[in-house]
Amino acid sequence: MTLKIDSLEVGYGKRQVVKGANLKVEKGELVGLLGSNGSGKSTLIKTIAGINSHTKGSITWNGGTDLTKLARRDLAKIVAYVPQSIGLSFGLDIREAVLLGRTPYFGTRPRDEDWVHVEAAMQRMGLDELGDRSVTELSGGQGQRVLIARALAQDPEILLLDEPTSALDIRYQWQTLEVARDVTRKKNVAAVIAIHDLNQAARFTDRVVFLQDGVVIADGPPADVYSPELIKRVYGVDVELSVHKGFVQVHPLSDREHSHLGLHSTTSALGHNHHPVKHRDYATA
Numbered sequence: 001m002t003l004k005i006d007s008l009e010v011g012y013g014k015r016q017v018v019k020g021a022n023l024k025v026e027k028g029e030l031v032g033l034l035g036s037n038g039s040g041k042s043t044l045i046k047t048i049a050g051i052n053s054h055t056k057g058s059i060t061w062n063g064g065t066d067l068t069k070l071a072r073r074d075l076a077k078i079v080a081y082v083p084q085s086i087g088l089s090f091g092l093d094i095r096e097a098v099l100l101g102r103t104p105y106f107g108t109r110p111r112d113e114d115w116v117h118v119e120a121a122m123q124r125m126g127l128d129e130l131g132d133r134s135v136t137e138l139s140g141g142q143g144q145r146v147l148i149a150r151a152l153a154q155d156p157e158i159l160l161l162d163e164p165t166s167a168l169d170i171r172y173q174w175q176t177l178e179v180a181r182d183v184t185r186k187k188n189v190a191a192v193i194a195i196h197d198l199n200q201a202a203r204f205t206d207r208v209v210f211l212q213d214g215v216v217i218a219d220g221p222p223a224d225v226y227s228p229e230l231i232k233r234v235y236g237v238d239v240e241l242s243v244h245k246g247f248v249q250v251h252p253l254s255d256r257e258h259s260h261l262g263l264h265s266t267t268s269a270l271g272h273n274h275h276p277v278k279h280r281d282y283a284t285a
């Protein structure tokens with residue numbers, strides 16, 4: 001089963017933002033969506049989630065279901081979306097806010113089964129102690145964890161996470177990425193995560209996709225895709241790469257280090273645990 005995005009075009013008014021993007025995500029795969037600010041990551045994710053509409057191309061699931069044609073309730077049984085910002089409803093406690101993830105499944109009243117999903121999701125996100133607190137009392141990071149729990153309670157086939165760790169402290173950043181990876185694997189979910197931290201993406205995702213100006217310019221496992229040339233092209237930053245505990249890592253160079261090492265060096269300066277990475281070259285657009 002595959003989420004397939006073909007030649008997708010999305011804009012705001014006359015301005016095109018996603019300009020013919022292609023992407024495939026298999027069940028059980030966590031794909032990191034990378035790219036500079038404004039490259040179109042959120043727009044792409046929101047379009048898959050049915051929030052933005054596209055002007056051209058297609059978004060299909062499982063060999064032919066056109067996600068853009070599904071009724072909202074049916075779409076919500078397949079796709080869960082964790083937005084960048086909080087925007088939680090007033091007057092709800094945390095448990096009720098997480099229960100919103102179950103609304104596609106029940107009629108007027110939640111069933112026992114729905115509460116089981118709610119409690120499990122709250123526990124996963126470390127919210128079980130906070131269940132009765134009002135969502136209006138939460139810190140930014142706690143609110144973000146509620147949104148992730150709501151998406152987990154939804155028990156989706158496709159999980160879309162838009163920078164879910166941006167408000168979290170390091171413990172919950174790692175916990176969230178671990179949960180995203182575990183849910184993807186154990187529940188066989190197709191997951192896309194927009195993320196800025198290249199090193200966390202390398203650590204937790206199966207594949208990374210770089211978006212530049214609304215177009216996918218690189219797609220593959222982080223160790224194959226990351227290169228100083230690509231990162232310079234996307235972010236305008238000189239970096240060197242290393243491998244730490246089996247994961248490719250990116251180290252931005254200061255001007256001084258940069259002139260010392262020379263342009264586009266892949267030589268690690270970080271000691272025994274770090275080894276230079278071979279990389280592909282990408283043609284400039």
Ligand SMILES: Nc1ncnc2c1ncn2[C@@H]1O[C@H](COP(=O)(O)OP(=O)(O)OP(=O)(O)O)[C@@H](O)[C@H]1O
Nearest residue numbers: 012017035036037038039040041042043044163194
């Ligand atoms: N609601 C909107 N109306 C008009 N333009 C928008 C809207 N949302 C986003 N844009 C524009 O679309 C472009 C892509 O924005 P988008 O939020 O998709 O980028 P992004 O890659 O997610 O950025 P970031 O890394 O900063 O979150 C930007 O130029 C942005 O100004």
